[in-house]
Amino acid sequence: MAYSRTEHYDEQATSSLMKSYHEVLAALGEDPDREGLLKTPERVAKAMQYLTQGYHLDANAIINSAKFHEDVSEMIIVKDIELFSMCEHHMLPFFGKAHIAYIPNGWITGLSKIARVVDVFSRRLQVQERLTTQILGAIKESLNPLGVAVVIEAKHLCMMMRGVQKQNSVTTTSAFDGEFLKNATRSEFLKLISAKLD
Template identity: 60%
Template sequence: MLKEIYRNLLTQIGENPDREGLLKTPERMERSMRFLTSGYRMNAADVVRDALFTEECDDMIIVKDIDLFSLCEHHMLPFYGKAHVAYLPDGKVLGLSKIPRVLEVYSRRLQVQERLTNQVANALEELLQPRGVAVVIEALHLCMAMRGVEKQNSTTITSAMLGSFKSDSRTRQEFLSLIRK
C-alpha cells in the first residue's frame, strides 16, 4: 500500500515513476519508512525483559554518545545526534546494550525531540525503578537546516532529569560534567 502512495507522490511532484532511476524508488521508500517507524511495533518492556539483573551497585551508570536518528513529526524530515543516558540503580542494573535499544523504541517513530527525551527517561524509570534517571539529547534537525530558517549549524539540546538527578544538584552536575568529557 505504501508503495502505491509513494508512486503517486512522485507523480504529484512532477516526476515520472516509470523512468529508470525511479522504478524501484516506491519499494525502497516503503522499506525505509517501515524501518524508520519500526518503534511503533516495539515495546520497551520487551526490549528490557531478560536483561535486568539484581546487583548491589549504587553508583551512577552512564551510556553516552549514543547515535540516534528520528523523523520530525511536523515535516517528516530526519533529525539526528547523540543521546546521553544515566541512571542511579536501586538494586537492579540493566544490560548496557539495552539502553540504546530503549532509545530506538522511541526514536524510530515520528517524533519531536522534547517528547523523545521524556519518553526514554520515563520508560527507564518505570522499568528499572532506579533512584534517578537523566537523559540529554543533542540533535541537528534537517527541517531547520534544509527549509524554513535554513540554519545548518543549529543544535537542539533537551534534557529530562528524574529522581535524584532532579532533586540533587550535585548528582545532576556530576552527570553533566561526565558527559562533557
C-alpha cells in the first residue's frame, strides 16, 4: 500500500498562497516550473498555514478547558517551553524557550495548557516583545491569579542570516504582573528558572 498523509487546509487560502509563491519564485529569477520547484508553492502555502495557525486558536478557551478549583497559593512554574515563531518584519523564524509562572488565586490549569498558550501566540507573525505580553495577558484573564511572570529567550534568524549577522545573540524579554512586581517574588522566580536540577 502506498504511503499517504492526510492533512486539512483551507482550500481557498492554499490556492491563493500557491499562486503568490509561484510569482515570488519567478520574481526571484527562478523557474517555478522546473522539477525541483513544481510542488514548492503548494508546500510553502501549507507550511505557512501551519506556522500561523495560532490566528484560529483561542488561548482562553484552551486554559478554561482544564481549569480546576484548587486552594493553593504557591508559585507554579513551567520552564523551558520550546517555541518557534515568525518575525513579522522579515517573516523569518525566531526560536527559543519560554519560562512561565503564576501564583493561583483559587484556580489552576493543566500544565500542558500553559505550553499550548505559548503555541497559540507563537504560531502567528510576531515580535518577541508582544508575544511575551500576550502570553501573560491570557493567563491573567483566564485564571485571575495573584501574579504572572513570563520570560522568553530566543534567537532570531533575521539577525543571524541577514543584517548584522550576529550568530550567538540571544534576545530576552520579560513581563510581570501582580505579586511578581515585588522584588522578592520576582527574584525567586528568576532564580528558579536559572537553576539546573540534577
